[in-house]
Amino acid sequence: MNQKIWILFKNNLANSIHFHDLFRSGKQGNGGKITAVILLLMGILLLTYNILTAKTLVSIGQTAMIPGYMLSVSSMMMVFLSLLRANGTIFGSSDFKQLAAYPVSEKEIFISKLLHLYFFNLLIGLLFNLPALLVWAANTLVSPVLIMLFCITALASPVIPICIGVIFGSLVYRMAAYFRQMNLIAVCLSLFLLGAFGYFIMTQSNQTDSMQDIGTAVYSQMTTMYLPSVLFQFNSLADSFFILIFLFISGLLFLVLTFFGSRYYRRLNLRLLALKSTNHMKPRTIKQRRIFVALWKKEITALFSSYNYLLNSILGTVLLVFISMALLLFGFEKLTTFIPLPVSIETVTNLFPMVVAAMLLISNPAAAALSMEGNKVWILKTLPIEQKRVVHAKLACTFSLHFIGFAISILAYIIRLSPTIEQLIWAILIPVSYSAFITTFGLMLNYFYPHFSWKNDMYIVKQSPPVLIAAFTGMALMIVPLVLILFQILPLFVIYLALAVLLIGLAMLFYQRTCRIKFI
Amino acid sequence: MLKANHVSKIYEDGTKAITDINLHVQSGDIYGFIGANGAGKSTLIKSIVGIHPFNEGEISIDGYSMKNDPVLCKKRMAYIPDTPDLYEHLTGMQYINFIADIFEVNLTERESSIEKYSSLFEMTGKLHHSIASYSHGMKQRIAIIAALVHQPSLFILDEPFVGLDPTASFQLKSLMQKHADNGGAVFFSTHVLEVAQKLCNKVAIIHNGKLVKNGLMEEVAGSKTLEDIFMEVRNESKNMDII
Numbered sequence: 001m002n003q004k005i006w007i008l009f010k011n012n013l014a015n016s017i018h019f020h021d022l023f024r025s026g027k028q029g030n031g032g033k034i035t036a037v038i039l040l041l042m043g044i045l046l047l048t049y050n051i052l053t054a055k056t057l058v059s060i061g062q063t064a065m066i067p068g069y070m071l072s073v074s075s076m077m078m079v080f081l082s083l084l085r086a087n088g089t090i091f092g093s094s095d096f097k098q099l100a101a102y103p104v105s106e107k108e109i110f111i112s113k114l115l116h117l118y119f120f121n122l123l124i125g126l127l128f129n130l131p132a133l134l135v136w137a138a139n140t141l142v143s144p145v146l147i148m149l150f151c152i153t154a155l156a157s158p159v160i161p162i163c164i165g166v167i168f169g170s171l172v173y174r175m176a177a178y179f180r181q182m183n184l185i186a187v188c189l190s191l192f193l194l195g196a197f198g199y200f201i202m203t204q205s206n207q208t209d210s211m212q213d214i215g216t217a218v219y220s221q222m223t224t225m226y227l228p229s230v231l232f233q234f235n236s237l238a239d240s241f242f243i244l245i246f247l248f249i250s251g252l253l254f255l256v257l258t259f260f261g262s263r264y265y266r267r268l269n270l271r272l273l274a275l276k277s278t279n280h281m282k283p284r285t286i287k288q289r290r291i292f293v294a295l296w297k298k299e300i301t302a303l304f305s306s307y308n309y310l311l312n313s314i315l316g317t318v319l320l321v322f323i324s325m326a327l328l329l330f331g332f333e334k335l336t337t338f339i340p341l342p343v344s345i346e347t348v349t350n351l352f353p354m355v356v357a358a359m360l361l362i363s364n365p366a367a368a369a370l371s372m373e374g375n376k377v378w379i380l381k382t383l384p385i386e387q388k389r390v391v392h393a394k395l396a397c398t399f400s401l402h403f404i405g406f407a408i409s410i411l412a413y414i415i416r417l418s419p420t421i422e423q424l425i426w427a428i429l430i431p432v433s434y435s436a437f438i439t440t441f442g443l444m445l446n447y448f449y450p451h452f453s454w455k456n457d458m459y460i461v462k463q464s465p466p467v468l469i470a471a472f473t474g475m476a477l478m479i480v481p482l483v484l485i486l487f488q489i490l491p492l493f494v495i496y497l498a499l500a501v502l503l504i505g506l507a508m509l510f511y512q513r514t515c516r517i518k519f520i
Numbered sequence: 521m522l523k524a525n526h527v528s529k530i531y532e533d534g535t536k537a538i539t540d541i542n543l544h545v546q547s548g549d550i551y552g553f554i555g556a557n558g559a560g561k562s563t564l565i566k567s568i569v570g571i572h573p574f575n576e577g578e579i580s581i582d583g584y585s586m587k588n589d590p591v592l593c594k595k596r597m598a599y600i601p602d603t604p605d606l607y608e609h610l611t612g613m614q615y616i617n618f619i620a621d622i623f624e625v626n627l628t629e630r631e632s633s634i635e636k637y638s639s640l641f642e643m644t645g646k647l648h649h650s651i652a653s654y655s656h657g658m659k660q661r662i663a664i665i666a667a668l669v670h671q672p673s674l675f676i677l678d679e680p681f682v683g684l685d686p687t688a689s690f691q692l693k694s695l696m697q698k699h700a701d702n703g704g705a706v707f708f709s710t711h712v713l714e715v716a717q718k719l720c721n722k723v724a725i726i727h728n729g730k731l732v733k734n735g736l737m738e739e740v741a742g743s744k745t746l747e748d749i750f751m752e753v754r755n756e757s758k759n760m761d762i763i
Contacts, residue, residue: 283648286617286631294621298607305609375605381571383622384594518573 008112031449031465038468046127054135068232070132072222078121082165088308096269107262121158129154149243159250187310295393312461316363320405324412353430361474367442367466369394371451388515398439426496433503440510442470447517521705527577537563538729552716553709555726561709569599598667602679604659608652612662623670637665656683677708717746
C-alpha cells in the first residue's frame with residue numbers, strides 16, 4: 001500500500017479511536033478503559049447472539065446456509081453503518097481543509113477515508129463471520145478451499161456496502177447543499193434513506209410456518225433484502241465460481257468508486273465549505289433575551305450546526321414522531337399489519353410507555369453536549385454565570401427534543417388507543433422518568449469525561465465514553481423491566497411505579513452531582 | 521483593580537507552570553506582560569479569567585475573589601484570547617448578541633456599543649456574515665467587539681495584536697489608551713516589545729513561570745529598550761543553566 005495512504009489512514013484512525021486514552025492515568029484514562037470494556041461487552045454479546053443464530057440454523061438442518069446467511073446479515077449491517085458514517089468521514093468532514101494542505105493527492109485522501117470505513121465495517125463483519133466460520137466448520141465437513149474462499153469473501157464483503165454508503169451519502173449532501181438549513185435537510189434525507197431501507201427489510205422478512213420451507217424462505221429473504229447474497233454460495237467447490245464473480249464485482253466497484261469518488265471528493269467538499277461560508281443572515285432587530293434563553297438557543301443552534309451531532313441526536317425522536325404519526329393517521333389495526341408478530345391492543349397500550357421511553361433513550365445529545373464545545377469552551381468558562389445555568393441550558397436542549405416526540409406520541413396514544421386513566425398516567429410518567437434519567441446521566445458523564453481537543457466531532461458523538469456508557473446503561477435499563485413485564489414476573493403497576501421512583505430519584509442525584517463538578 | 525498574590529499553578533502531570541506570582545494592576549494602568557513561549561504568560565492570564573484553576577494564592581478583581589466570587593469578577597472584565605475560537609455557526613452579530621445577553625446589557629447600551637465598536641473595527645458590513653467565513657483577523661475583531669460590549673473596567677488580552685491588520689492594531693492601541701485614561705485598566709501579554717514599551721506604564725517579565733522583573737516601565741527598562749532587558753533575562757537564565 002502507498003505509504004501516504006497508510007499514514008493518512010493511521011492518523012484518521014487515531015483521531016477516531018483514542019487508543020492512547022487507555023494508557024493515560026486520571027479521568028481520561030478511566031474513560032478510555034470504560035469505553036473499551038463497553039465495546040468489548042457489546043462485541044461479546046453480538047458474538048454470542050450470532051453463535052446462537054448459527055447453532056439454530058444447524059438445529060433446523062440448514063448448516064450449509066450459515067456462511068451465506070451471516071455474510072448477508074453482516075453486509076446489511078454494514079450498509080446501515082456506511083450510510084451513517086460516510087457523511088462526516090468522507091463528505092463534510094472537518095479535516096478537509098487541513099488535509100488539502102498536505103502534499104497528498106485527492107485520490108490518496110479518498111482511499112484513506114475508504115479504508116477508514118472499511119476498517120469499521122470489517123470489525124462488524126468479524127462479529128458475524130467469525131461465529132459463522134466456527135459453527136459451520138465444526139458441524140460439517142468443509143473443504144479447506146471453501147473455508148479459504150469464505151475468509152476472502154468476508155474480507156471483501158465490506159466493499160459493496162461502502163459503495164452504497166458513499167454513493168447515497170454524497171447524494172444526500174448534494175441535494176442538501178441547495179438548502180439554507182443544509183445539516184437539517186441532510187439529516188432528514190439520511191433518516192429517510194435509513195427508514196426506507198429498514199422498512200424494505202421489515203416488509204421483506206415474511207414469516208413461514210413450514211419447517212420444510214424454512215431453508216427456501218431464509219434464502220429468499222436474504223436475496224431479496226441484499227441482492228449480492230445470491231453469490232454467497234458455499235455448498236460445494238463448484239460454487240467457487242459464484243464467489244469469484246462476487247470478488248470480481250467488489251474489486252471492480254472499488255476501482256470505479258475510487259476513480260469517480262476521488263474526483264467528486266474535492267468538488268463536493270468545496271461546495272459544502274463554500275455554502276457554510278456564505279451562510280449569511282438577514283439583518284434583524286436586536287432583541288434582549290434572558291440568560292437561560294440565550295444559552296438554550298446557543299445549544300439548539302450548536303445541535304443543528306453539526307450533521308453528525310444532529311443525526312445521532314434526533315434519530316430516536318424522529319422515529320418516535322414517525323411511529324406516532326403513523327398511529328395517528330392509520331390507527332391501531334392498520335399499523336399492526338406491518339408488525340410481523342401478532343399483538344393485541346391491550347399489550348400495545350401497556351407497552352406503549354416503554355416504546356416511547358426507548359426512543360427517547362436513543363435521543364441523547366446531552367451526553368456529548370459539553371465535549372461539543374471543543375476549543376470554544378473558553379467562552380463558557382469566561383462568562384459571568386453560575387455553572388448550573390449552563391447545566392440547565394444543556395439539559396433543556398435535550399428535553400426540548402424529547403418533548404416534541406413525547407407530545408405527539410401522547411396525543412396519538414390518547415386518540416387511537418383510548419387508554420384508562422392509570423394507563424395514561426404511566427404513559428406520561430414512564431417516558432418523563434426515562435427522559436430525566438438519561439439526560440442527567442448523559443450530561444453528568446460528559447462533565448466527568450469531557451473531551452475538548454477534537455478535530456472531527458464523529459468521535460465525540462459516536463464513540464466517546466459518555467455516549468457509550470449512557471447508551472449501554474439506557475439499554476440495560478430498558479431490557480430489565482421489559483423482561484419483567486413480558487414474563488409477568490411482577491404486576492405492571494409495581495414495575496412502572498418502581499421504575500418511575502428509581503429513575504427520577506437517580507435523575508435528581510445526577511443533576512445535583514453535575515452541578516457540583518467543577519467545570520467553570 | 522486586579523491583584524494576584526502568591527499565585528502558583530501546577531499541572532496534573534506535576535509541571536510547575538507559574539510560581540509565586542505577585543501583580544497589582546491599578547486603575548489607569550496599561551500593564552504589559554512579557555515572556556518567551558512557554559514561560560507561563562497564557563497560564564497566568566487563563567487563571568485570572570477563570571479558564572484554569574490555580575493551586576495556591578489569590579486573585580481578586582475589584583476586591584472580589586476569583587475563587588469565591590468568580591461571577592462578580594468575570595462581570596468586571598473582558599477577555600480576548602490569543603486564538604479567537606468562536607461559535608462558527610453563528611453570525612458575528614449573533615455572537616455579540618449572545619455575549620450581551622449573558623452580561624445582561626440593555627438594548628440601548630448594546631446597540632450603541634455594537635455600532636461604535638463595529639464601526640471602529642470596520643466590521644459593520646460584515647456583522648451578519650457567518651463567523652465561519654471570517655478571516656483570523658476578522659474573528660479577532662469580533663472577539664474584541666463582543667468583549668467590550670458590556671463596558672468592562674478591566675481588559676485582559678492575550679497576544680491581542682496577532683492577526684490584526686495595521687489599522688485594527690492602531691485602533692486597538694488607541695482604545696486601550698483611552699480606556700486607561702478614563703480610569704479603566706489593561707493587562708495584556710505580547711511578543712511585540714516595541715509596542716509594549718510605547719504603550720505600557722507598567723511591565724512584568726515572566727521566565728520559567730516566575731516573575732523576574734515587575735514594576736513601572738521606567739524602573740524596569742531604565743534607559744535601555746525592553747528588548748535589551750528581555751535578552752538580558754534570557755542570557756542570565758542560560759548562564760545559570762550552564763553553571
